[in-house]
Amino acid sequence: MGNQKKSVIVTVWVTAVAGLAWLLSGAIRGWLLGHPTRLPGQFVALLFPETLARRTWQSVEPWPALLALASVVTMMAITAFFVWVIVTRSEHRSPGQRLGFLSLWMGVVLAAFSTAAFTSLGYIVATWPPARVAALLDGIEPLLFAAGYWGIIWGWIPAWVGSRLTRSAESSHKHKPATKRSTELVLLLSAGVLAVALMAAFPAAHRSTEEARAMSEPSPPPVQTPEPVVYGSPEVSHAFQPPGKNWCEGDEVAISWQEPEGATGHRGMRFELTNTGTGPCLLESYPDIAFDNVDGWAMDVLVVHGGSFMTDDPGVSAVTVLPGQGAQAFLGWNAMAAAGDMRTGTMLVAPYPGTLRHSSPVDLDIIDGGAVSLTAWAPIKEESAAIKNTRPKP
Secondary structure (H helix, E strand, O other): OOHHHHHHHHHHHHHHHHHHHHHHHHHHHHHHHHOOOOOOHHHHHHHOOOOOOHHHHOOOOOHHHHHHHHHHHHHHHHHHHHHHHHHHHHOOOOOOOOOOHHHHHHHHHHHHHHHHHHHHHHHHHHOOOOOOHHHHHOOHHHHHHHHHHHHHHOOHHHHHHHHHHHHHHHHHOOOOOOOOHHHHHHHHHHHHHHHHHHHHHHHHHHHHHHHHHHHHOOOOOOOOOOOOOOOOOOOEOOOOOOOOOOEOOHHHEEEEEOOOEEEOOEEEEEEEEEEOOOOOEEEOOOOEEEEEEOOOOEOOOEEEEOOOOOOOOOOOOOEEEOOOOEEEEEEEEEOOOOOOOOOEEEEEEEOOEOEEOEEEEEEEOOOOOOEEEEOOOEEOOOHHHOOOOOOOOO
16 A cells, blocks of 8 residues: 555544544533433533534534534545645654654644634624624633543543554555645645634534524514603691681691782782681681692692782781671792792692592692782772782772
């Protein structure tokens, strides 16, 4: 057998057996870990190292088969290069020397390690940029160690086949040294091209998998924004004034108010209480008053008992209100800059704090944080004397 033919046979056999062993180890491991078996995971990892990375089987079809094929072909190409170099270099040894089993074994180990390195680089490119720098090497170390371990427990098989073929050829043929630089270069270029293709396959598989997952996952239903719960002023004030004997209750009266009047930046407003009961009742307090803005929210308005620029406070006195008759009180305030603020949209008035309030829509330039003046209940006077004469005539 000629030296060139012998080198080709050894290279082909070692490459084929190494590729088959690489495929079997990764495929058997992936199948056993992906299906329920009685074999412990540690035992599977011990016998079948991770030659085909776990992410290979997590990709969408047809990428698991394509990535496995790319890994095996790259492994075989790199193995062919290393074995060819070892075999052709050994042709210069003396006639009594043989091609060493350990040399071929080391070539297979280097090929496995190189394939794992290119696979790791492909994963780095696929997941770039990493979420954190420390995670950049998380998937590299296990693959490299698995490749080295595979070279120890599986790599001896193709090396043994190659060494047996070498011995058989040397026993019946005379050694003729030869160098095959051109073949060596072709194998190196082929291995390089396949390694680059392997690296490029992983980003493509990663993109396809992410797109498939995005399409398969149902879009979350639109979040229903609940309507906000509006907290307006209560129908009965939390503040409580102990009522006197026969005081007018909120459910026995009617309360109405007029449009506000203004003068030189001041406001005044009159409201009137009418006894709707069957007997007389007594008023001897300041009215209870509260405000809600146009959206219905309770407003924080400071209520000061007393008069204002446009109102006079007669003070608290006993006012008897006969059925069908009434009493009056006045609200005064300074004009407030309501631009950009919520105006008052509802006013609530009760005969005294602690009884039922009467409410009605209004449009007042009273805003949150403002202050108003409130007079005590008084008998109804002539309209001309209801508000100070400083107010403009309506």
